[in-house]
Amino acid sequence: MAAQSDPTRISGRAQRDRVYRKVAARLVPLLFVCYAVSYLDRVNVGFARLQMDDELWFSDAVYGIGAGVFFVGYILFEVPSNVVLHKVGARRWIARIMLSWGVISAMMALASSPASFYTLRFLLGVAEAGFIPGILLYLTYWFPAARRGRITALFLAAIPVATIVGGPLSGWLMQAFDGVADLRGWQWMFVVEAVPAVLLGLVVLRRLDDRVADATWLTPAERDLVTADVAAEDDAKAGAHASVRDTLRSGSVWLLGGIYFAVALGIYTISFWLPTIISRSGVESPLAVGLLAAVPYLVAVVAMVAVATHGDRSGERRWHTAVPTVVGGIGLVAVGLTQSSTVWALLALTVAAAAVSSAQAAFWSLPAALLSGVGAAAGIALVNSIGNVAGAVSTSLVGIVADATGSTASSLYLFGAVLVAGGLLVLTVRPERVDEERTPAR
Structure with missing residues (x-):
């Protein structure tokens, strides 16, 4: 019996690849769909505002x-x-x-004033807190770093896919259901798009395993292999940010948070303002806006998986994060310069979306390489929290500046410069701390 559970029984590269393909096939599709639904419920307000503004008189x-x-x-x-x-x-x-979050997202249909709108959005944030860093942490339990970049990219590809599918869906729901049962289309959109979150929550409760040891769908030898690979990696990082206190006081963690602030600034600026930019370039139909909004993210899916796969194969992490971050900044500046033209603005948005999506997927290999244990739980969450300050800054500042100047261009120029600075900050991380040598054993 001992020989059957010996991890050395699965030592060849092809056999290891088969085990990790099995793990990925079990976990990634479910987590991917969950994140896509989560992200759509977070940003569908960008489509809702195309009707909410007229009814509730919301300014930028x-x-x-x-x-x-x-x-x-x-x-x-x-x-x-x-x-x-x-x-x-x-x-x-x-x-x-x-x-x-599914229940609160559906309640967004009840927003009737700025105060109720703010309250529901705040509660939605409370409900969703911890989801993304929780999944990123969860993936470190199942995949060693050499395999995690591509897996993380596949998971984060849910962001562009949510827009590819959700943009046209949101536009169609708002157009087709407007006036049904005396509700506006934006109200129907919030209710209908919240249902999958509730259903998927029940699926997660039934299908997800907390630990490798709980995975009865793996053989004993397969469980031992995954456990040994991840444990060996944790042992190599032993003593580095091992406690929550050490992690929260780490300069490296705060540096990573600053870098992710820049990356997230690009992600959320595009996500929340993409429908508005397309609409103000001369596209009036909500469905047409939704269809055009899908174009940049079709390219982004391909770009982010390609960059992350190349990063895994080469073991290089810094340049794979820095270059897309800088390109994303240049793309945002281009959006500001071209937003009066639908064709040119869409082209610039495509470059920016593909670049910042690739930067986000590549970035998450950095904290995962530096942190382990409960320190990883706190560190990944802290980095994500700092990055998400960019969500509050970008969405609020663009609206305030747009009200004052009549254009989003000034904000896009500023955020583009921040992204370029963030890309340069990546290169201050010492390569020996995050880059890896490729070995056939992993």
């Missing part, structure tokens, strides 16, 4: 503050949520997150 500033206050609740509860997940297990905690 009101919309921007409402979109941004989501991140206040999200940031406040991010670190404690991830620490709780590490202690109680991903299955119950991720299910709780999804069920609560």
Whole structure:
């Protein structure tokens, strides 16, 4: 019996690849769909505002503050949520997150004033806090670093896919259901798009395993292999940011947070303002806006998986993060210069979206390479929290500046410069701390 559970029985590269393909096939599709639904429920307010403005008289500033206050609740509860997940297990905690955010997302249909709009967005952030860093932490339990970049990219590809599918869906729901049962199309959109979150929460409760040891769908030898690979990696990082206190006081963690602030600034600026930029370039139909909004993210899916796959094969992490971050900044500046033309603005948005999506996927290999244990739970959550400050800043500032100047261009120029600075900051991380040598054993 001991020989059957000996991890050396699965030592060849092809056999290891088969085991990790099996793990990925079990976990990634479910987590991918969960994140896609989560992200759509977070940013569909960008489509809703195409009708909400006319009915509720929301200015750019009101919309921007409402979109941004989501991140206040999200940031406040991010670190404690991830620490709780590490202690109680991903299955119950991720299910709780999804069920609560689904209910609150549906309640967005009840928004009738700036105050109710702000309150519901804040509560949605509280409900969703910990989901993304929780999943990123969860993936470190199942995949060693040499395989994690591509897996992380596949998971984060849910962001562009959510827009590819959700943009046209949101536009269609708003157009087709407008006036049904005396509700506006934007209200129907919030209700209909919240249902999958609740259903998926129940699926997670049934299907997700907290630990490799719980995975009865793996053989004993396969479980031992994965456990040994991940444990060997944790042993190599032993003593580095081993406690929550050490992690929160680490200069490296705060540096990573600053870098992710820049990357997230690009992600959320595009996500929340893409429909508005396309609409103001001369496209009036909500469905047409949704279809055009899908174009940049079709390219982004291909780009982010290609960059992450190349990063895994080469073991190089810094340049794979820095270059897309800088290109994303240049893309945002180009959007500001071309937003009066639908064709040119869409081209610039495509470059920016593909670049910042690739930067985000490549970035998450950096904290995963530096942190382990409960320190990883707190560190990943802290980095994500700092990054999500960018969500509040970008959405609010763009709205306020647009009200004052009549254009989003000034904000796009500023955020483009921040992205370029963030890309340069990546290169201050010492390569020996994050880059890897490729070995056939992993």
